Amino acid sequence: MEAANKKTWPKRVLLAPIFSTSICLFLMIISAFYPSWSTLSQNEISYQFSLFSCQNCEPMYSGWSWQCFSNVCDSDDTIGDCQTYSKSMNSSYAYFVLEAFSFITGLILIEKLILLMDGKMQSKNTIFYLQSFIMAASHMIAISAWLNLNEADFISYKPLVDADDVSLQSETGPEIAKINCLMCILSFILLVTVLHRQPTLKSIESSTDMQMNFRKYKFDYWMWIVGFLFASGVVTIIIALSNRWVLRNSDSSLWEGGLSNCYNCEKDFSYISWGCLSSFYCSIDSSAGTCNLYKHLSKAYEAYVVIECLGLISSIFFLKTYFHLINKRDYGLSAMNYCWAICIAMFNFTATVIWFNQSKAKLAKTCDSPADIHEEPAICSSYGPYTILISNAFFIPMAIIFCFAYYKRTDESRQVMLAETQQKQSDSFSDKGGNN
Numbered sequence: 001m002e003a004a005n006k007k008t009w010p011k012r013v014l015l016a017p018i019f020s021t022s023i024c025l026f027l028m029i030i031s032a033f034y035p036s037w038s039t040l041s042q043n044e045i046s047y048q049f050s051l052f053s054c055q056n057c058e059p060m061y062s063g064w065s066w067q068c069f070s071n072v073c074d075s076d077d078t079i080g081d082c083q084t085y086s087k088s089m090n091s092s093y094a095y096f097v098l099e100a101f102s103f104i105t106g107l108i109l110i111e112k113l114i115l116l117m118d119g120k121m122q123s124k125n126t127i128f129y130l131q132s133f134i135m136a137a138s139h140m141i142a143i144s145a146w147l148n149l150n151e152a153d154f155i156s157y158k159p160l161v162d163a164d165d166v167s168l169q170s171e172t173g174p175e176i177a178k179i180n181c182l183m184c185i186l187s188f189i190l191l192v193t194v195l196h197r198q199p200t201l202k203s204i205e206s207s208t209d210m211q212m213n214f215r216k217y218k219f220d221y222w223m224w225i226v227g228f229l230f231a232s233g234v235v236t237i238i239i240a241l242s243n244r245w246v247l248r249n250s251d252s253s254l255w256e257g258g259l260s261n262c263y264n265c266e267k268d269f270s271y272i273s274w275g276c277l278s279s280f281y282c283s284i285d286s287s288a289g290t291c292n293l294y295k296h297l298s299k300a301y302e303a304y305v306v307i308e309c310l311g312l313i314s315s316i317f318f319l320k321t322y323f324h325l326i327n328k329r330d331y332g333l334s335a336m337n338y339c340w341a342i343c344i345a346m347f348n349f350t351a352t353v354i355w356f357n358q359s360k361a362k363l364a365k366t367c368d369s370p371a372d373i374h375e376e377p378a379i380c381s382s383y384g385p386y387t388i389l390i391s392n393a394f395f396i397p398m399a400i401i402f403c404f405a406y407y408k409r410t411d412e413s414r415q416v417m418l419a420e421t422q423q424k425q426s427d428s429f430s431d432k433g434g435n436n
Contacts, residue, residue, distance in 0.1 A: 012117070013194055014113055014116065014117040014194060015117070016190055016194060017113060017132075017187065017190050017191040017194055017195075018110055018113050018114065018117075020183070020186065020187035020190050020191075021106055021109055021110050021113070021132070021135070021187050021191075022110065023183060023187070024106060024135065024136075024139070024180060024183050024184045024187050025103055025106045025107065025110075027176060027177075027179070027180040027183060028099055028102065028103050028106075028139065028177075028180060029103075030176055031173050031174075031176035031177040031180060032051060032095075032096065032099055032173075033050070033051075034050065034051075034172055034173040034176060035048070035050050035055050036048055036050070036055070036171040036172045036173060037049055037050050037051045037170075037171055037172075037173035037174060038088070038150075038168050038169060038170055038171055038173075038174075039168070039169045039171055040054075040084070040167075040168050041167045041168075041169065042167075048171070049066070049088070050173070051092050051095065051096065051173060052065045052066060052067075052092050052096075053065045053066075053275075054069075061279065061280070062279045062283065063275060063276075063278075063279045064275075064276050064279055065089070065273065065275070065276065066085050066086075066088040066089035066092055067089050067273065067276075068272060068273060068275075068276035069085040070082060070085035070086045070089050071271060071272050071276075072272065073085055084168060087149055087150055087151075088150065088168065090149055091145065091146045091147075091148075091149035091150050092146070094142070094145045094146065094149060095142045095143065095145060095146040098138050098139075098141055098142035098145060099138070099139065099142045101138050102134075102135050102136075102138035102139040102142060104313065104316060105131055105134050105135040105138065106135045107313065108131060108316070108317075108320075109128065109131040109132055109135060111317065111332075112127075112128065112131070113128070115332055115333070116128075118333075125195045125196070128191060128195055129188075129191065129192055129195070132187065132188045132191045132192075133188055135184060135188075136181070136184035136185055136187070136188050139177070139180060139181060139184050140181050140184070142177070143174060143177040143178060143181065146174065146177075147170075147174065150168065150170075219325075219405060219409050220326070222401060222404075222405035223322070223325055223326055223402075223405065225401055226322065226398055226401055226402045226405070227322065227326075229394045229395070229397055229398035229401070230315075230318075230322075230344075230394070230395070230398050232394045233348070233391045233394035233395040233398065234315075236387050236388070236390050236391040236394065237308075237348075237387075237388065237391050239387050240259075240383070240384045240385075240387035240388045240391070241259060241384070243258070243382070243383040243384045243387065244256050244257070244258060244263075244382040244383055244384060245257060245258050245259050245361075245381070245382055245383075245384035245385060246297065246359065246361050246379045246380065246381065246382060246384075246385075247367075247379065247380050247382050256382065257274070257297070258384065259301055259304065259384060260273055260274065260301050260305075261273045261274060262274065262277060273298070273301075274294050274297040274298035274301055275294075275298040275301075275302075277290075277294040277298075278291065278294035278295040278297075278298045281294060282294075282295060289375050289376040289377050290377065292376045293376050293377050293379065296358055296359055296360055296376075297358075297359050297379075299358045300354070300355045300356075300357075300358035300359035301355075303351070303354045303355065303358055304351045304354065304355045307347050307350055307351035307354065308347065308348070308351050310343070310347050311343065311344055311347035311348050311351070314339075314340050314343035314344050314347060315340075315344055317336070317340045318337075318340035318341055318344060320332075321337045321340060322402075325406070334406075337406060338403050338406065341398070341399040341402040341403060341406075342399050342403065344395055344398070344399060345392070345395040345396045345398065345399035346399075348388075348391060348392060348395045349392050349395070349396065351388075352385075352388050352389060352391075352392060355385070355388070356381075356385065359379070360376070360379070361379050361380065361381040361385060362378060362379065362380055362381060363381050363385075363386075367379055367380040
């Protein structure tokens, strides 16, 4: 009786934790891409760095990342302290990986809160608490790891590293991340407070025997085909990323490289990124063919990674829907379920097209270099791009089959969901009538 009389808040109160979580994610983006993370002082000259790269270095090193400096400083003792560059590189990667995990966890939490508010799912409150806690904890571990690897305290503003001739000072980016720690904690507290007062904020998921018969094959069989195609596409991308992407001359006698860096382009620049090579050679002669070549490969890499990251996020949400369907449960909004599958294929295809367009790599066996140094050298595609092309042969059919099977699934499950919607509308009208 006491539980029945317990006062509950309207579902729209869930907008508060959705908004607070969104603020946390927004601050994560702002801090990660803020142009001022640290200042490197060397020989009475200061250089401003973002999380990964230099913002105001001399033209020859403009846009160089910590990895660039770390890779070449062993062979050039005038470039600075290798230990400082190595620590900053490791701390940046550690922060980015942990922050990405926290960000994706936050996106999943927001999706579940929206579905809960719309009555499209059922889940224990502890699941929401756990996801919010993981988001906050991952973010706090990320900034703590960055400061710890750079030998700094969490609260103090003293220089991160203080060597004899090199010092590194924390700037605005880490401070935003610290403030966001408090925001994530407050978001967690708000979520617990709201859901604790909402024992009735649960709806029933439809659990039906979805038997979409098409040429005597059940819905489950089509879902297993979708899973096989998706897994095959993921495997091909992993294989591609670990393989050679481009080479100069058909026998790779000049050099060869991967998606992000060159293996043996120059004797002093082994395993250095295309962006570093672009900044270095374009500062010497911006009209040189090698400058344009490295610039195009750098832009191709950046565009490919950004678009495939969007595909990765779509894949995470798609897998949530997929595993629910395998267990004969409708999950989420139908329109978004179509969208996730289509986005995976679309982003992968777009990334492939843009990489070929930006890199200007040829699908040929011969790519001889021109005699004119101002003409951009020709490069051949290697195993990586060919494997990426194959991945599209998996993802595009996967999206088509999923959308068709999902649309043709047994009407029984959709009737259950329709009945639930009508029941919610009826309850809403009853509440309004009671209030009047």
